[in-house]
Amino acid sequence: MGFAAVIKKLHAVIELYARREEVKGKSRCVSISEISNNDFNLNVSRYIHQPIEEDLEPLYLLLNKQKKLEEELIELQREMKGIVDCIS
Structure with a gap:
């Protein structure tokens, strides 16, 4: 992946965060209690489940x-x- 593609993806992530937008498989707002229930583990895979690709x-x-x-x-x-x- 080239530098321009990385920057483009980074901007997309920042936009999702800034808008607090939830997108299945990409972003999700979670409560402090959910984070607490996960022993304060901030691993993304605890909260975002990637859809299985069908290719x-x-x-x-x-x-x-x-x-x-x-x-x-x-x-x-x-x-x-x-x-x-x-x-x-």
Whole structure:
């Protein structure tokens, strides 16, 4: 991430804070009692829950990739065995 992008994100965070705006997954106003209940832990993940991103590949595609990689591994192991046999 470039410097300009970092500055842009920083300004966005400052704006959320200045407006005390609540945005799901990004900002939330919490009470002192909630902070107290969390033993004054100010870790953001205690108060903001990131939404799960849905850009996961379908399982069948992952399984196909795995099968191709396993086949490639077998071929590379054959090549390595051939090289070792030639050296021995």
